[in-house]
Amino acid sequence: MKNEFRSWTEVGVFLAVVRSGSTLAASRQLGMAQPTVARRIEALEHELGVTLFERDTRGFRPTETARAILQNAEEIEAAATCLAQTVETLRSTRPIRITAYSGNFSPRVATIFSEFSLLRPDVSFEFLPSVEVLDLSAGEADVALRVTRSPPHPDLICRKISTARYALFGSRSYAEKHGLPSSVEDLFNHTFVSFLREGVASAYHDWLIRYAKADQIRQTYSEIDLMHAAIRSGHGLGIMNVKLAESDDTLIQCFAPLEEMNSEHLMLIAPEAYRRPEVKAFAKFFAPRYAAIFR
Incomplete structure (x- = not known):
């Protein structure tokens, strides 16, 4: 055989003909037309360069060569079945x-x-x-x-x-003690909490640094949930996602969403x-x- 063997799919057809004794019976077993079964057997014989079946009116009889490679073909069939089962197990789990x-x-x-x-x-x-x-x-x-x-x-x-929108929020307890700013220009009398973490975009902190003084940022957290908890506890004002904050009645939005933070x-x-x-x-x-x- 000069070329590398490639007819793996024909092995199943070969086994079906050996086991059933004819291309007609094999075609019923495989769910394909009888002429297709016969052509695929011929293609396998051509690639291997051997005769696998004696054809006569009684059907297809395996040659000595066919019987010699039968075990190898069955091993290929078993390996293919095992491969399919393994893939299915991996896919489903x-x-x-x-x-x-x-x-x-x-x-x-x-x-x-x-x-x-x-x-x-x-x-x-x-x-x-x-x-x-x-x-x-x-x-x-x-x-x-x-x-x-x-x-x-x-x-x-x-x-x-x-489109995710963000705004400055404060708790009701913070509002009772300090009031709330009504615009970006009204931040000077307030304290803030922020989020800053290495490897994560610093949009929250960058906005506060741009519009408030550094000493107004009293607490900085590396976890967003901790920053949110600090805002709810009244430790300072902070930026939150509008959609996530809207269901929390302990929070008050200070003014309109910050358009430059839209994401x-x-x-x-x-x-x-x-x-x-x-x-x-x-x-x-x-x-x-x-x-x-x-x-």
Whole structure:
């Protein structure tokens, strides 16, 4: 044999003809036309350079060569079956890994996951709450729910969810003691809390530094949730996502949203992950329902 063997799919046809005794019976077993079965046997014989069957009116009788390679063919069949089973096991047990800021995994969002799980109980999820940007292309996660002012990598599957808006908020207890500013120009008598973390965009802190003095920023946190807790506790004013803050009646928005902080709220999917049928089905189900929460 001069060329490398490539007719792996013909091995199954060969075994079907050996076991059934004819191309007609094999065609019924394989679900293909009889002439197609005969052509594929001829193609296999041509590639191997041997005769595998004696043809007569009683059917196809395996030659001595066919009987000699029968065990090898059955080993190929067993390996292919094992491969398919392994892939199916990996596919069915591998969770969809989703990364987002923890606040995005709200009860309303959790309901969408629950509804999808009722439809697809075979699909599981792994949640990776983080403000850090995980690399989807490198396989650090499959799906990201991300708020950003930078364009995403062009290779990522992208669905815009909404425009995220931000505003300055204070607690009711802070307002009772110090009042609230009515505009950017009215910040000089107030104290602030901020978020700053290495490796994460510093938009919150940059805005405060631009419009307030450094000594007015009394506390700086490396976790957004801690900053939010400080705002609610009345330790200072701070910037929050308008949509996430609107359901908290302990907070008061000081003035109109800060237009310069508008960001794109995106659902991003790694191309490799999107090729998985369950990820594609999840994205189709989840995206419109998730977007409806932010309208």
